[in-house]
Amino acid sequence: MKFETPAGKNPIDQLKVVGRATSRIDGRLKTTGNAPYAYEQHDVAAHQAYGFVVGAAIAKGRITAMDTTLARAAPGVVAVIGTLDHAQPLPKSRFNTAHLFGGPQVEHYHQAIALVVADSFEQARAAAALIRTDYAREPGQFDLAKAAPDAPLVPGSKGKPDVARVGDFDTAFTQAPVQLDRSYTTPDESHAMMEPHATIAAWDGDRLTVWTSNQMIAWGKASLATTLGMPPEKIRLNAPFIGGGFGGKLFIRADVVLAALGAKAAGRPVKLALTRPMMMNNTTHRPATIQRVRLGATRDGKLTAIAHSSASGDLPGGDPEAAVSQTQLLYAAPHRETFMKLAVLDLPEGNAMRAPGEAPGLMVLEMAMDEMAEKLGMDPVEFRILNDTQVDPAKPDRSFSQRHLIECLRTGAEKFGWSKRNPKPAQVREGRWLIGMGVAAGFRNNLLMKSAARIRLERGGRLTVETDMTDIGTGSYTILAQTAAEMMGVPLDAVTVKLGDSDFPASAGSGGQWGGNNSTAGLYAACVKLRAMVAQTLGLSENAHFADGKVIEGEKALPLAQAAREGPLTAEDLIEYGTLDKQYQQSTFASHFVEAAVDAYTGETRIRRMLAVCDAGRILNPKAARSQVIGAMTMGVGAALSEELAVDKRFGYFVNHDLAGYEVAVHADIPHQEVMFLDYPDDKSSPMKAKGVGELGLCGVGAAIANAIYNATGVRVRDYPITLDKHLEHLPVLA
Amino acid sequence: MKAFTYERAQSPAQAAAAVARKPGAKFLAGGTNLLDLMKLQIETPTHLVDVQDLKLDRIEETAEGGLRIGALVRNTALASDMRVRRDYGVLTKAIVAGASGQLRNKATTAGNLLQRTRCPYFYDTNQPCNKRQPGSGCGAIGGVSRQLGVIGVSDACIATYPGDMAVALRLLDAHVETVDPQGAVRSIPIGEFHRLWGDTPHLETSLKRGELITAVTLPRPIGGRHLYHKVRDRASYAFALVSVAAVIHPDGSGRVAFGGVAPRPWRVEAAEEAMPRGAQAVTAQVFAEARPTADNRFKLQLATRTLAGVMAEARA
């Protein structure tokens, strides 16, 4: 099905199942420990051996020798694979920047350099410690602040100029009566999802099956084929349950490659997981940024000039953290400029982490907006409203498909009690606590990706959905079941959903908050086909109507199951998109409100209340969407207050590579959280009229916290995370 | 983890003798620290002597009017004991500020005293660390040292003793009772229990090889307001950047000890007479010899401010 014109009325609009707060259909499996994650697929292949991966001890250089003799002789060891077994690194797909295995060159710390396979995990781990590796270290660049000034501009994509310009920023900024010019930094961050990267690999002749933890099954299969140099048809990738990814599992990593190589060498299935330190230094992270924002405004608060630039680093051939992209679309101003710089750093690979670009970009832009509002003597909510735009500022004839940011801000302000905020900072005290409120806007684009699904009407009337879509804890199983139930007029429990298998039709996968809308739209397309098949089989027309397990037309009401009396009916289709996302800018919007308290003695920050108001199209399942948003808000608390991969600039690695040193927010950090959805169906996004929401919830949270802290203390910290040492000496002196 | 042998001792003297007999042997209590370190091959004992059957899990009153806490009393049991809560509140507060409920259920009094540093370079066997591998150098000096020590540190090691419970024990003038492999017992003042690193940061306490902790004793209660404030980047489940244990009397006099700043709970008794004059007067003396890094210099001001907050709380 090609989606080329705005959706009209369709069966989803009935909202009998879709749009209702629905508990996860896989919830019981998960809460009872019966949802097998990759490492727990004990029964899928007999005689599994255990792998343990060894990481490089240096950040950059060459391996001159590796002695595996002792490891090979250790108890229980079945096979040992060393990086020098390969003269060159194994080929990598276009999705990978760092090589995953092979060759003498060390590109980053904890690069996988060996695998030990043994009968037990403990044996594999003990033997791995017996491998002796000699290195020739080479100097590397590990310091973004040093590398950024000389870093080259990032070329504009698809032939666009390197510096995106609208109007004449320099002149407008110079002439602006009120100006703001500030620099900010955000740190490297780790996805820190609970489930590690883990894989079981089994060969059957020249066919390979991997049970793994991966967000994008089709990409994963293609990438693995490239790296292993084998035809993709011979690979099956299976990831029915995923314990979080946040972008860290968009692309294959060393676990799946080494499990496959290990299983081949061992002649039996191999399971392995990366350790937590390996997750932080072997895989990917959100790159640190150094950003600069310049805003020019009239005295009455109209922005005339906006510039935003960002520098980040990555391994050679890598990508920037696209922290300026939202700035092209969020606020009106006739004169604009955005660009990025990318330095070569020899740290582990930087790559996508939840809301890549917008998350750190809005932490900065929305702090700058707060600073500008203060300069103007304006309320930060009103300042944002005044500068709202309903069109793409670079192409004023291109409007947003929908945009209710103003309503998000107004509704949020009302609900949160924003009018009680004292605009003058450092005025509100409760005992030892300094209290403040902050606001920020959230913004994240809605991306359209083709997505396929299959649906089968089984004998007896049950429905089975099959797609390689993944559920990374988001609720995919449930919204797909809701979609099928709505389309086919059956109750939710008449639908079985099977996901995450590369033998199923290729979906959009989970990433970039595109999974929900696109995968359900793909299933919608398959359901439209199945409805036609059912109607035809039952001798009814295309106008037949599906409800209560029946197919109804005029006087006739036949049981749906009757259509499968002769055998199952199977329909498969794909949603593809025309140019609606070119004609219209499709984005999602939010307002975030935060009340924070700062201990006047110690500088510790504790969040007291949070509210998000989201404008993200039709909300397919308010319960699952709320979970996504509160999870994202929680992640935003970590980003604002404590999360930072600390770089050792001499040795070139992330030092705090475990969950004791890398501090994500814990329960005690998370206060009362509230989420509201505006729930305006967007007919330009897909037949589902839904948009992404899982990343939106994170976008802007950090800045709302930072602004609340400033309102509490009067001390502006422009260097995330806002740890107590950064404002301590400026807090009031107390006896 | 390296392969090791394992036995369960039946009496304290037998346990001590068993560890003394085998080179590389260690005691195993709750295992919450030792096993983690073994998995990372930071500790590589050849033999473990499990002490869990030693029946050292009672809290008794002493003839002097204090308490004798068995070495195997779990952190949860110690923190919730009514006598401790009533007379030694700072100890309860310090314990519950540490780790998590699950860990405190498993962690023992002796094991907690002996928990090792949380320096990140100590935890990564690819990096130099004089404590883990004497003579290999110190990765933290010149590296990431925000969490590490500001006083009592040396050119060989700037790590901290990371625990909370011991800070309160130091404040309360506890003693550590031990039995050695020959069966001889002794009582070590807590202030002499943890060593300063000097040139030998791998030697962390005054225990001799095979010497088993049997109990910790507390002298008679000293009254006053008991306070423990632990400062950290998140609200729970993190080691202290700085912690302050204090007992403060209505006239402002009292005692104070600091955690998260030094190789051992840091207390300078001579500075305590300045307590009625406020936090600054105390910390100026306590931290007179401080040698912070650029990363952790803030701990000095933080210590003063945290103590000021604790003093204000005592007055409230």
Ligand SMILES: Cc1cc2nc3c(=O)[nH]c(=O)nc-3n(C[C@H](O)[C@H](O)[C@H](O)COP(=O)(O)OP(=O)(O)OC[C@H]3O[C@@H](n4cnc5c(N)ncnc54)[C@H](O)[C@@H]3O)c2cc1C
């Ligand atoms: C995630 C995490 C967070 C933590 N957070 C905190 C925190 O915030 N604050 C805090 O204070 N602590 C914290 N801890 C540390 C925790 O308190 C210790 O791990 C625990 O107290 C150790 O006790 P154990 O009985 O398990 O010791 P074990 O691990 O069994 O032993 C520790 C050491 O003591 C020796 N030993 C044990 N018993 C004896 C004995 N009777 N005589 C002589 N030697 C003995 C062992 O040989 C070993 O060397 C944390 C730990 C973890 C894992």
Ligand code: SF4
């Ligand atoms: S500070 Fe001590 S523990 Fe840390 S690296 Fe240096 S020697 Fe090792």
